[in-house]
Amino acid sequence: MSVMPLSSLARTSRAASAGAAEAACLGLALKVTGLVECTGEVHVRGIVRGRINAARVVVSAGAFVEGDIVAREVRVAGRFDGRIFALSVIVDESAAVTGRIFHNQLSVERGARIDGRTPWRPPNFFESLDQLPETMP
Amino acid sequence: MTMFSRSDKPAEPTVPQPPRPQAAAQPLSSTSTSAPTSAPAPAPSPVRPQSSQTPGVSVISKALKITGQLESTEDIRIDGEVEGDVRGLSVTVGQGARVKGTVYGDAVELAGAIDGRIEAKKVVLTATAHMEGDVVHQDIRIESGAYIDGHLKPEHGKAAAKPATKPSENAKA
Structure with missing residues (x-):
């Protein structure tokens, strides 16, 4: 259960953005169980149960993600249950988050639901994150 | 009892908010509504308009x-790498993509590599296809240049539906 360290994500994401700007899209009717790994950007519109490792993750309104998200940047507009590990997190007004948001910069819009904790961490916590802490959400 | 008489719906504020007329459309929260809801928001969302280009297909x-x-x-298009089973209405495995596992679908088009199995009504193996494993199909088209290492079984649908009923009948007899 090792995680791609964010420091390596930073390198690959820059390379990916230079080449293919196309974001991966997990559509409305799609249900994924397991690990989703991406060097670029992932848009989730359907259901994901498991873990998402990516440079940038967008959980769209109507989407549901259960599990862990490890990314540099996360934007949640849908439902999320689990843990987020990201330097920058934006929680939109239509979002409903249960669990923990480990962040360095957090922005929550008025109307968003957050049930859980939002621990702040210094940037080097995320850079050296190659093993997720085994805490329950 | 009802403290501040708050309804439990998240997206319908009881306080009138003039700059947010799209709040009424919020509970539907489909793909089409997600783009306009975020558009007037001042928050940085440079990726939203571009993401609404393919509504049905998962890429x-x-x-x-x-x-x-x-x-x-709905339809799935795979250009990356999948380790595990894929189920979709129409599955397209693009050139350079790799799938390790079984691909189920009504229509499967293969231009990349599959290491596993295909079970579909209509199968198309293009010239760049690399198929290692069996193909269960009703209708297949193989272009010149496709690589296949496995059996082709024209029994999709027939074989899948029958064994569920037949063994029990045999057991009774």
């Missing part, structure tokens, strides 16, 4: 790797 892009199951009631 597993080149940079993406999925370990586990993929299930969809």
Whole structure:
């Protein structure tokens, strides 16, 4: 259960953005169980149960993600249950988050639901994150 | 009892908010509504307009790797790497993509590599296809240049539906 360290994500994401700007899209009717790994950007519109490792993750309104998200940047507009590990997190007004948001910069819009904790961490916590802490959400 | 008489719906504020007329459309929260809801918001969302280009199709892009199951009631296009089973209405495995596992669908088009199995009504193996494993199909088209290492079984649908009823009948007899 090792995680791609964010420091390596930073390198690959820059390379990916230079080449293919196309974001991966997990559509409305799609249900994924397991690990989703991406060097670029992932848009989730359907259901994901498991873990998402990516440079940038967008959980769209109507989407549901259960599990862990490890990314540099996360934007949640849908439902999320689990843990987020990201330097920058934006929680939109239509979002409903249960669990923990480990962040360095957090922005929550008025109307968003957050049930859980939002621990702040210094940037080097995320850079050296190659093993997720085994805490329950 | 009802403290501040708050309804439990998240997206319908009881306080009138003039700059947010789209709040009424919020509970539907489909793909089409997600783009306009975020558009007037001042928050930085440079990726939203571009993401609404493909409403139905799920794209597993080149940079993406999925370990586990993929299930969809719509079309799936795979350009990246999937380790596990894929179920969709129409599954397209693009050139350079790799799938390790079984691909189920009504129509499967293969231009990349599959190490596993295909079970579909209509199968198309293009010239760049690399198929290692069996293909269960009703209708197949193989272009010149496709690589196949496995059996082709023209029994999709017939074989899948029958064994569920037949063994029990045999057991009774």
